[in-house]
Amino acid sequence: MKGLIVKDIFCLKKQIVTFAFIISGVVAVAVMFALSGQFGNLSTAASELAKDGFDIVPVIKTAVMFFMVLPLVCTGNIADLFVCDKDASFYKVGASLPISLHKRVLSKFLTAFVFIALGLAVDVLMSAVIAGVSDIIVYSKCVSTFISLTACMMVFVSVVIMLNYAGVPAMYSSFAPVVIAAAALIALNAKRMITAFKNDDFSSMSRVVKSIIASVETKPFLFIAAAVCTAVICYFASVYFAGRKRGVA
Numbered sequence: 001m002k003g004l005i006v007k008d009i010f011c012l013k014k015q016i017v018t019f020a021f022i023i024s025g026v027v028a029v030a031v032m033f034a035l036s037g038q039f040g041n042l043s044t045a046a047s048e049l050a051k052d053g054f055d056i057v058p059v060i061k062t063a064v065m066f067f068m069v070l071p072l073v074c075t076g077n078i079a080d081l082f083v084c085d086k087d088a089s090f091y092k093v094g095a096s097l098p099i100s101l102h103k104r105v106l107s108k109f110l111t112a113f114v115f116i117a118l119g120l121a122v123d124v125l126m127s128a129v130i131a132g133v134s135d136i137i138v139y140s141k142c143v144s145t146f147i148s149l150t151a152c153m154m155v156f157v158s159v160v161i162m163l164n165y166a167g168v169p170a171m172y173s174s175f176a177p178v179v180i181a182a183a184a185l186i187a188l189n190a191k192r193m194i195t196a197f198k199n200d201d202f203s204s205m206s207r208v209v210k211s212i213i214a215s216v217e218t219k220p221f222l223f224i225a226a227a228v229c230t231a232v233i234c235y236f237a238s239v240y241f242a243g244r245k246r247g248v249a
Helices: 002-011 013-039 041-051 057-073 079-087 090-096 101-133 139-165 176-188 190-199 203-218 220-244
Strands: none
Touching: 002 013, 002 079, 002 101, 013 101, 079 090, 079 139, 101 139, 101 220, 139 176, 139 203, 139 220, 203 220
């Protein structure tokens, strides 16, 4: 199974290059904020703008978090593995290997999770650097946020892998989880949204957004539990779909 994971990583070599550039950018941002924190540029700018009634800290925090999240959301398009395997007819080769169907499917999940783990490691390291020299972000909240987002990425790639084994074309499988999540979010908050538009009062929607953000920052264990359950379900579903193809996976 290790050979299959190595093969999958080589198939994602384009994503690896992109991932390296993204990591370099995040490191550069961390260094700039470290220098600004050391020489007081950030605090000076915040103080000057505060005199005019403008609080720049939330803007800076949002910008930092945006760059920090990039290594997680750009951990490689797992659907490309299925395109490469199809183009090379590797499914037939894989079926002839002395490796069980379960392990062949598992290798896809492990490959995706390796990339996600690397993204999490980079984010945790860089957030420690920024939090150590500046009070713009709180390290504990950053780590909790990144763990929650990592769990969300695990759900995303698990569903993508399952859809590909189910026969959904790769060009659609990567968008399907996003569409499903957006549709579910809209359906759950449809009543609030209709009321907000009718009354021109979006305070209730604002509370929903704030509650979601608060959950991401303070309740990563809920996201982890959801990610583990989703990954297990998608794994066994993927094995089932692969088995329906007479073991070719």
